[in-house]
Amino acid sequence: MATHKSVETKYMEQRAELFRGLTNLDRRSFLKVSAAAMGAAAGLASPFSFTPVTVAQEPGEGGSAGGESFRFAYISDSHLYEKQINDRFARALMRAVDDVNNLDPQPDFVFYGGDLAQLGQVKELELGAQILSNLKAPLKIMVGEHDWYLDMGEKWQDLYGESTYSFDHKGVHFVVLNSVVEKDFWTARGMSPMERMKTVAGLDNGLQSPFTVGDKQREWLEKDLAGLADDAKVIVFSHSPLYKLYKPLNFWTDDADEVQAILQRFKHVVVIHGHTHQILLNRIGNIYFHGMLATAWPWPYAPEGMPELTVEMTRPDPFNSTDGCGDGEVAVHPDALVDMVYNLWNRNPITVKSTYLGSWGKMDVPPAPNRPSY
Template sequence: MKSSNANQGRRKFLGLTGTAGLSTFAAQAIGVNLGMVDIVQAQAGRRAVTPFRFAIISDPHLYSAKDHVFDRHLEDAVAQVNGLASQPDMVFVLGDVSHHGEADQIAKGKQILSKLKAPIRSIPGEHDWYLDMGAAWKAAFGAENWSFDHKGVRFIGMNSIIVPDFWTSAGLTPAQRRDWFMALNSPVPGLWGVADSTLEWLAKEVAPLPAETPVVVFTHSPLWDYYPRWNFQVSNSKQIRDILGKFTSVMAFHGHVHHTVFNRIGNLSSIGTMSTSWPWPYPPIQLPYPEFQSNRVDPSNTQDGMGTATVAMDAMGGGFVVHNGFADSVNPAIRNGFKV
């Protein structure tokens, strides 16, 4: 497992957001026909921002087993972020830190993440939540919804995996309730979203903010109907987008899908980030963007298609997103010496 880390730092693939001009230039410079190198863009806010970076780690899915391979993956992610030449001001952890929601798994995640040089902010995933309804996760990571300003940017994190109670009338135990969330395509929990109280909270949080404020939002799953059959969605994403609709620029990052994907609806750019545990396949639909899907060609490389992300916020409130994969096999062009 460690052998693949030799490539850390020199292989990067996919993605940037920024001004349209920069993106166009970069697309031409890098060559969009590489397939795995995709250029995305977000509208820039107009409020002045002090440039800085933040990083994203998502979906560690830690097990209770000692020295489990996913422990190593998360340690690799921490080492990758700590090794960045330009350190992030903070690291956002986008949920599913545990696989079964067990307290020891969540504690192990917190302990590994505590090795990051930068402070972390986290939101929960469905795997973290439904054994004890978030008790262990909240004890370890704090509030499930949060909002704060940093260098001119408003960061907002929300718990997006709330479903109506299907377990009480069925007489399910907590473990049985949790188990219905373990399968990607389980129909039992139904579509999840943010709580009604979170919608009200969000509206109050953003009400006083000027429209030109750059906004960065984090939810576990995407703020659009990517593939609801696998819960690649937030059921009230339309209402969330409406609440955030007054802003010039909103960048919305998510985990859960365990691969990179991009979409833009109105002012909101949605960016999916890789996991540190395993890559989910792309659903059988035509993607809005990119047309090219990540190429995980090396089945013998267990970290193929996994990694972290780094975002450099520019002075115009745009963000340059780099997906830092663990392994070069994600991008044969880079593996073969092409420099991005």
Template sequence: MTDDPRFPDRREALKCMAWAGTGALYALNAGIARSAILDGAGPGAASAVDFTFLQLSDSHIGFDKAANPDARATYREAIAKVKALTVKPDFIIHTGDITQLSRDDEFDYADQILSETGIPAFFVPGEHDMVDEGGGKAFLSRYGKGSKGAGWFSFDHQGVHFVALVNVADLKPGGMGNLGAAQLAWLKADLAGRSASTPIVVFAHIPLWTVYEQWGWGTGDAQAALALLKRFGSVTILNGHIHQIVQKVEGRMTFHTARSTAFPQPAPGTAPSPGPQVVPPGQLRSMLGITDVTFRRGDQRIALIDSTLA
């Protein structure tokens, strides 16, 4: 999937992003950075950017516990915002935990609602997408065409190279994510020969840096992957899993985690363990709000503006 025919390589520049708690909308421009806010990109936005794309994460279709008795409803709200955009993103990436239990009816529902956008989508699995008897076969049968191993792949779009990694295969409860030797060897080959000026966007489910080791919020062999990426001038790494926005800048690599569309989790170390966080019903959508993030290539300062679903 390195050369996806839907996305011809045209211009090389990752410039600006706008994020959302129910999803994250990214605007990429070869000139001045512009924001494209999920709540409604204006009519002039199309001429200001090369393209946009959207991140969704941790939809947990099928979840119905106290933290959110109807995760399908909040997922529908997120997709409704996407459908209402004036400027449609070129594609969507979903950074895992599409479902709660890897059941066919859960995948079917997620696909049905997402298909209403008419926007192409790319997926990496979360651990909840790999709990079927086949250990992820249900996920791969739907989303793994052309991928390698447990579902990793790459593609190019308008001069930006996108890399989808899988760090939830054979995940132990509470354990750190793992990429494994085969995937790291593939990543090395995938990046070889690419110009250091090529903007890189990496997306995976579990963060590729250690947010909180005690809860398994990190990837044990991430440093091996980051060592392969450090020669590039602009690397953006997008993750889910922890259901909250955490960010980090390390050299020329910028890391972001996205909120869930289903339920919040506690901040690292503020509870006995991770898991669905119960908040008063009137506060739930304030925990699933929209965050606008502006990223300028070469600038480590990232501006965050939160607006909620409430």
């Protein structure tokens, strides 16, 4: 009598084959494994899980770059578990790497926005590093709290180096901050490393302290920016938003006011952050804030509301694992303001022009999402 494999059995066999293929993965085998992952992950990941970014400068600007424009790709918030627990997020990250590698021409570099791992475990971080190592373009990376609080960043720094750094690329000064520094809430409670990690990962447990940049990094930031003119082009990456939105979910940086004061002398500064997994738009004086979509899952908006300039995402379909997730494009203009396209999966993209934030929401108001909330 003929026998038929159940959907669950077929899925588990495909899953096992995928992770067998990830062992000792090289570039040639990655192409084969990622192709298989894409087929198995149909409906789980967007056709494009990265953010191509175009930085445009006027002729003669940008120092030695001479006004040359360039592109970089952005991948963020994969929240990888160990492979025997969850493989959906790994498949999404593989798809993102595959998408970036198919760009022609290649971006100048790829920026990863934090929370590569879910619980900061060695196998989670090594799985992420293994997948990201197949990028053709150079990698820049930022740490998230899920990467850090199991071993206080030891494994992450072993893989990627310092969590706070800056670099210059074709006339733009990029600053990467570790904005998820917390005060010690674990020692007095006698917590184990995993208890500490799960407390931080829980967000709304009431035990942890708010995220901060901290005194040491603020001093570093002042020194790093000291040699720049007031009209310099500055882009800052932080995992948490560098303003105070909603403390219970740590959509909040406790010393954001002090960081903003350091950036205040520049004509314009753009801050791009992860962590919130949703469209967030804000402006505080000369600083323009843009939250990024996640590839893992969307967070709901804070119950107390959102910044006035935010274009609200509609509530995702709870039966669709990728609804509310997505990617986007960012065009940075010569004045350091940006146009951002949010490519929400299963919905029309939303374009937020620089003139929208520049006019405090009076010009070029983006359209509402094309599908109702669930």
